[in-house]
Amino acid sequence: MVAERLEGRVVSDAIATRVSERIASLPIAPNLVFVRVGEDPASVSYVRSKSRLAQRVGLRTRTLVLAADTDQGTLEHTIRELNRDDDVDGILVQLPLPAPLDEAPVLVLIDPDKDVDGFHPINVGKLWSGLDGLVPCTPLGILAILDHYGVPLEGARVTVVGRSNLVGKPVAALCLRRHATVTLAHSRTRDLGASVRAADIVIAAVGRAGLVGADMVRPGATVIDVGVSRVDGRIVGDVAPEVWDVAARVTPMPGGTGLVTVAMVIQNTLRAARRRRGWA
Amino acid sequence: MVAERLEGRVVSDAIATRVSERIASLPIAPNLVFVRVGEDPASVSYVRSKSRLAQRVGLRTRTLVLAADTDQGTLEHTIRELNRDDDVDGILVQLPLPAPLDEAPVLVLIDPDKDVDGFHPINVGKLWSGLDGLVPCTPLGILAILDHYGVPLEGARVTVVGRSNLVGKPVAALCLRRHATVTLAHSRTRDLGASVRAADIVIAAVGRAGLVGADMVRPGATVIDVGVSRVDGRIVGDVAPEVWDVAARVTPMPGGTGLVTVAMVIQNTLRAARRRRGWA
Numbered sequence: 001m002v003a004e005r006l007e008g009r010v011v012s013d014a015i016a017t018r019v020s021e022r023i024a025s026l027p028i029a030p031n032l033v034f035v036r037v038g039e040d041p042a043s044v045s046y047v048r049s050k051s052r053l054a055q056r057v058g059l060r061t062r063t064l065v066l067a068a069d070t071d072q073g074t075l076e077h078t079i080r081e082l083n084r085d086d087d088v089d090g091i092l093v094q095l096p097l098p099a100p101l102d103e104a105p106v107l108v109l110i111d112p113d114k115d116v117d118g119f120h121p122i123n124v125g126k127l128w129s130g131l132d133g134l135v136p137c138t139p140l141g142i143l144a145i146l147d148h149y150g151v152p153l154e155g156a157r158v159t160v161v162g163r164s165n166l167v168g169k170p171v172a173a174l175c176l177r178r179h180a181t182v183t184l185a186h187s188r189t190r191d192l193g194a195s196v197r198a199a200d201i202v203i204a205a206v207g208r209a210g211l212v213g214a215d216m217v218r219p220g221a222t223v224i225d226v227g228v229s230r231v232d233g234r235i236v237g238d239v240a241p242e243v244w245d246v247a248a249r250v251t252p253m254p255g256g257t258g259l260v261t262v263a264m265v266i267q268n269t270l271r272a273a274r275r276r277r278g279w280a
Numbered sequence: 281m282v283a284e285r286l287e288g289r290v291v292s293d294a295i296a297t298r299v300s301e302r303i304a305s306l307p308i309a310p311n312l313v314f315v316r317v318g319e320d321p322a323s324v325s326y327v328r329s330k331s332r333l334a335q336r337v338g339l340r341t342r343t344l345v346l347a348a349d350t351d352q353g354t355l356e357h358t359i360r361e362l363n364r365d366d367d368v369d370g371i372l373v374q375l376p377l378p379a380p381l382d383e384a385p386v387l388v389l390i391d392p393d394k395d396v397d398g399f400h401p402i403n404v405g406k407l408w409s410g411l412d413g414l415v416p417c418t419p420l421g422i423l424a425i426l427d428h429y430g431v432p433l434e435g436a437r438v439t440v441v442g443r444s445n446l447v448g449k450p451v452a453a454l455c456l457r458r459h460a461t462v463t464l465a466h467s468r469t470r471d472l473g474a475s476v477r478a479a480d481i482v483i484a485a486v487g488r489a490g491l492v493g494a495d496m497v498r499p500g501a502t503v504i505d506v507g508v509s510r511v512d513g514r515i516v517g518d519v520a521p522e523v524w525d526v527a528a529r530v531t532p533m534p535g536g537t538g539l540v541t542v543a544m545v546i547q548n549t550l551r552a553a554r555r556r557r558g559w560a
Contacts, residue, residue: 104411121413125405128453129445133401143548155470163456164411172464173408176443179468181475183453188459190435195461198478 004149004249006224008259011141011148012053015263019270020057030273031060032090032116032265033082037064037075038068038098048096050265057266064259068098075101076109083111089273092265095166113276116268127173134268139171141260142203142224143178145251151201151222153178159199161185161192161212161238167205167226174202192216202247204238214242222249226257283523283530284429288502288539291421291428292333295543300337301549310553311340312370312396312545313362317355318378327374330545337546348378355381356389361393361469369553370396371544375446393556395550399445407453414548419451421540422483422504423458423530431481431502433458439479441465441472441492441518446483447506454480472496482527484518495524502529506537 023029032054034047047063054061066075075097082091093112097103112120118127118136119268126133146153158180162168172182187206196202196216204212205226217223227238237253244250251257271278303309308335312334316327327343334341346355355377362371371394377383392400398407398416406413426433438460442448452462465475467486476482476496483507484492497503507518524530531537553559 039552073295100472119409121405121409121411122402123405124408125401125403128404128408128449129401131401155468157470169408169456176449179466181463181465181469183461183463184456185461186456186459188435189461190437194478198474 003223003244003247005264006145006149006222006249006251006256008251008256011145012259012263014148015144015260015267016053017058019263019266022270023058026279029058029060030089030269031087032092032269033088034061034063035066035075035078035082035091035093036063037066037070037094037101040096040098043094043096050092050262053262054266054269059266059269067118070101072101072105075106083109083114088114089276090265090269092116114272116265116272118170118268124165124170127170127204128221130177134272135174136170137264137268138167138199138205138226138257138261140264140267141257142171143174144260144264145224145257146201146222149249151249153180153201156180157183157198158199158201158203159183159185159195160203160205161189161196162205162207162227164205168203171203171205175203179223188241188276208238209236210240211238212238212243213240214246217243217246219246220248221246223247223251224257225251225253228253228258282441282525283503283527285530286425286429286502286529286536288425288531291425292543295424295540295547296333296337299543301393302550303338306559309338309340310369310549311367312372312549313368314343314537315346315358315362315371315373316343317346317350317356317374317381320376320378323374323376330372330446330542333542334546334549335496339546339549350381352381352385355386359386359389363389363394368394369556370394370545370549372396385397389419389532394552395554396545398450398548404445404450407450410457414552415454416450416546417548418447418485418506418537418541419454420544420547421537422451422506423454424544425504425537426481426502429529431529433481434462436460436480437463437478438481439463439465439475440483440485441469441476442487442507443486445484448483449481451485454489455483471554486518488518489516490520491518492523493520497523497526499526500528501526503527503531504537505531505533508533510540 112122118134123133158175163186193216201222203224207227209229225237225239288384370537398414418511422549438455443466481502483504487507505517505519
């Protein structure tokens with residue numbers, strides 16, 4: 001274990017402190033509403049940790065829990081009500097939704113100015129067009145980790161493994177905006193090792209345990225692990241343990257990117273409230 | 281000159297033939313309106329060639345010419361009128377606009393369903409989110425050239441040089457959607473040669489004459505030239521002449537991507553009309 005450990009907790013705490021100071025200075029605490037459908041244990045746990053941090057930093061927050069058999073119309077009606085409620089600053093629909101609910105029409109329905117997950121196509125388009133919008137939390141968290149630990153992006157070669165709408169594509173956009181040279185690799189990439197070995201910064205966001213092996217990583221590289229898998233009851237990432245002997249810096253899993261994602265939800269809520277309420 | 285010449289005219293003619301056949305089968309010809317501000321010679325020439333092709337394939341088309349000193353409000357009023365006109369299927373505002381006009385608010389104003397240039401943020405967001413929207417013409421044209429000449433994208437390594445909203449970023453999205461491994465390189469890229477040499481397909485869209493040299497290109501690569509510069513009164517591309525001795529396939533400049541971009545304007549107009557009017 002020679003690599004530096006990029007601690008999610010350290011970055012998350014720094015963000016939480018900054019956000020809570022700003023919230024204390026506002027005329028009213030921003031209001032974040034979680035929408036959870038059903039009782040999927042991972043969803044319950046994610047919403048709980050986001051909600052706890054939100055309360056800790058002084059946001060107002062509540063969680064609407066809808067039954068697992070809620071129909072599409074009822075869910076969409078709930079979103080419309082939250083859109084209309086002028087005292088709601090952020091709306092976060094926890095994904096994935098239980099079948100047969102359809103996510104795409106729900107994400108498009110959320111008021112883009114309350115879309116603290118940044119998944120609405122208009123926010124995606126703003127991100128790629130260089131315009132000011134709300135940006136997904138996990139990608140923002142990855143950049144916060146790199147910035148906190150002083151890993152430069154400008155001119156760096158970044159290889160993103162995984163091209164999801166939640167992580168891979170938006171983090172590529174953010175790295176590009178910060179003047180990195182960005183490669184997007186994925187399941188159809190031939191010779192994934194060559195793409196990863198070329199990188200100063202590797203961002204692994206696939207969800208396949210140990211996909212990124214030590215032989216793929218350039219000595220001295222920074223490796224960000226986003227993938228989550230469960231192996232023999234343990235949470236493991238996309239990055240194999242041996243990578244710690246080769247890389248200069250690695251995020252642990254758990255204890256890395258996930259914690260910072262949660263912090264970015266509260267930062268995005270603050271940001272959404274400031275934009276929408278016209279606060280400086 | 282050993283490389284195969286990827287002729288823009290051949291691809292453009294094939295598209296024009298297909299589009300004109302489809303138009304002939306429609307109840308009414310789709311209606312494309314160009315908005316040109318001022319008399320910049322390049323803009324005059326681009327609009328003229330798009331308009332001629334539109335007429336040749338049977339579109340209805342007209343060009344609104346506004347004086348170079350048109351103010352922002354008048355231009356935006358013009359766009360709103362075209363949005364409201366139910367008989368207008370496509371609106372194309374020729375860029376760049378003369379100073380001090382501001383492009384961003386104009387592009388956001390165009391009805392996304394009539395946005396045949398595909399620059400509206402909602403269309404950009406749909407492109408990156410895997411949703412069905414209108415896609416910029418030059419990137420579509422690049423894919424049409426690769427498809428016409430049978431250059432496979434799935435699993436190919438594509439390096440895009442240049443990260444503009446008009447070409448670099450959207451063509452990266454299209455190549456990714458077709459399962460290529462995509463690298464976005466640009467002015468801040470260190471060792472551009474290494475990024476380009478790794479590519480099976482190079483897309484050069486910077487506008488710096490001869491930026492991509494023979495020493496940067498892998499033997500057997502396909503090289504797509506999008507950059508346009510004027511050197512000693514001649515139009516030249518980003519790709520140096522010596523690249524023809526190394527690459528397997530190259531688009532000429534002029535005579536390559538530009539012609540196919542024009543064809544994609546008419547194809548996008550047909551597509552916009554079919555979507556908006558509910559034609560099959």
